[in-house]
Amino acid sequence: MLFPTLDFGLFFLAAFAIIWAVSGSNEWRKILLLLGSWVFYGAWDWRFVALLIASAFLNWGAARLIYAADTRGTQKTVVTLGVIANLGILGFFKYYDFFLEQLGVLLGSWGMARDLPLMQIVLPVGVSFFTFQGMSYLIDVYRGRVRAAGLLDITLLMSFFPHLVAGPIVRASDLLPQFEKTPRLNRDMIAMALLLIVWGLFKKAVVASELSVNLVDPVFFDPAAHSSLDLLLAAYGYAVQIYCDFSAYSDMAIGIAALFGYRFPRNFNQPYRAQSLQDFWRRWHISLSSWLRDYLYIGLGGNRGGLFGQCRNILITMLLGGFWHGAKWTFLIWGGLHGGVQVIETLWRKAGLPGLPKLLAILVTFHIVTLGWIFFRADTFDGAISFIGGMAGGDWRNTMTTPLLAGLMVLGMAFHFTPPGLAQGVALRLRLMPAWALGLLTAVAIIVIDAMRYEGVAPFIYYQF
Template sequence: MLFPTLGFGLFFLVVYAVAWSLQLSNEWRKIALLLASWFFYGAWDGRFVALLIASAVVNWALARAIVASPKPGVRRGLVTLGVVANLTVLGFFKYVGFFSEQLADLLGLIGLARDVPLLTALLPVGISFFTFQAISYLVDVHRGKVPAAGLLDLTLLMSFFPHLVAGPIVRASDLLPQFATAPRANRGRATAGLLLIVWGLFKKTVIASELASALVDPAFFDPSARSSFDLLIGAYGYAVQIFCDFSAYTDMAIGIAALLGYTFPRNFDQPYRARSLQDFWRRWHISLSSWLRDYLYIPLGGSRGGTAFVCRNLMLTMVLGGLWHGASWNFIIWGGWHGAVQCWERVWRTERPRWWRPLPVWAAVFVTFHIVLIGWIFFRAPTFADATGFFAGLAALDFRNTLVTPLSLGLVALGIGINFLPAHWLPRLATRLRHWPAPVLGLALGATVLVVDAMRPAGIAPFIYYRF
């Protein structure tokens, strides 16, 4: 069930009406939201609803046991068991096929080729997101940052449909306190939520979908059939597509949660205006980057120690972050590229000559964007050979145009330009619109949605991050 579809719109209208009609009974409200979330998830494959429920029950029991145990060693053992159990489930569904392929290739290289059975598993939508959410919950309970939650609250935390399949990764400390009492209707929050939904619809259905079908997919499908100019604009197009696609989902997720009375953390902050790769990761997929920082980078030692030690931690964090995105060498290379550049940035900050003047802001933004762009080519290409073929096509310096249209060029420029709008322009607009009469605001937003619908291409592709 995709957000920008009529089916989801009808589903949400029912959920919205039921949720606010149960405002006087918080427990029944949460039960209704939980059942709606299971229905939403089951629309893809009802079999995996059982996996979602089982994951919540196991993590609930482990958290209770961690709190009940008086011995620090037992608590550490339980949290370790929980982390291993969650990663095992994630590893089975997401990586068993990849590692069985690598084993077969390795045996062939050393002359021990065998008919290794190719193990595959159907990937549950959003498993990476709710698995990481469960791990952070267990670790935070062990650290004493959050109390052990009741079964209903934890199950709803992990199943809540706005963030379930593509994030943001909402932590227990952010959402569980909000579940403690029934929310009250808030005009300002509702207005901001509606604006986020409409803005997300525009970015997804107009910019991302048009670029995907008309520019990016043809460029990456067969790079050898395209000119260097086509590939260059196709790479820019993918940078815009993935930003507009993913930020659109999280905008809509935040907006939908706001209409139901809950607040999600911000997940994007104009990432293409970043001045360094470290700055980029403070702006891009913030819930994941902060998760990797708090639950992987800092436990590894973080920035404590010498440069080599810090770079090791950075590389491990980014490579594992790349692997989190999928079982592919391209994702590992993408993570390693980001880790290596961040290591170079750290070394350069401490070792550069004193006479070396920092780059002007515009130049730093330009360089950072193109470093990110190189990584996106590995991220988008299906295989390593496809990625190297793409770079070879770029190096051919063939400037014929067989693919790019004025519309696609305009959408690329618009998608990049969005990152340079005044900071917090959307919340400021919401603050102004909240004072409009409700009928006028409703008509204005409704008319905007109709305009967006008229502008979009036929069909709605799944969000890119659904497969993670």
């Protein structure tokens, strides 16, 4: 069930009406939210609702054992087994066939080819997000940052539909305390929520979808059939598309959660303003980058172990962060590029060398990120190399890029550079409107966006992760 569809609109209106009708009972409210979240997830494939429930039971039970354990050693054993179990779920569904295929290639190169039991496993939507959420919960219980919560709260934490399939990765410490109280909805929350939903809907349905269908997808599908100029514009177009697509989902998720009375953390902060790759990861997909920092980088030793240890931990973290996105070598290369540049930045800073001027630093960082997006978007390593090679020479005069597509790229970047305070200022004005007028304005905006958007709605990019 995709956010920008009629099916989801009807589902949301029904869920919203039912949830607020029972707002006097917090337990019933959470139960109904949980059932609604399972309906939302089951609309994609009912079989995997059982996996979602099993994952919640696993993390609830492991957290209870950690909390009840009388020695630190027992707690460490339980949290280790719990993390391994979560990784087992993620590894089986996401990486089983990949590793078996690589084993087959390796055996073939040694003259030992075998028929291996490939299973063509269906990847559950959002499995990377809810397994990471489960692991962070167990680790936080082990570290004493959160208490072991009840089964209903943990199951809802991992199943809550606004963030279920594409994040943000909302941590237990952020959401569990909110579940303990009966939420209240005020005009400020409603105004900002509706603004975020409409804002996100436009970025996804108009900007990201149009760029995807009419520029990025055809050029990446067959780079050799397009001019060097189109390849360059498609690379820039994808940088705009992925920002508008993913930030749109995050905006809509934050807005939808707010309409149910819950606050999600911000997930984007103008990432293309970054002056370094390290700065980029403080601004892009903040819930994932902070997760990698707190649970992987620090777990590996962080800045301890001297300069070599720090650089090693950065590189390992980014390689695994790349591989988290999918079972393809291109994701590993993408993560390695980001990790390698961050290592260079660290060495540069430690050597006391002067930094680049601000504008130049932003331009250099943006183009390194855009180069990385080519590997992220390409289906194969050879495809990415062919794409980059095609940009190096050839036809710089002919282009399939229309003025509309060029305008959407500019508009997408304009959205990106919009001052953060602008949305808050607009929301403050919206809250002064009568309820009927705000509702009418929202409905008109959605109708206009629906009339402007490309026919059909492609899944959000991060649904595949």
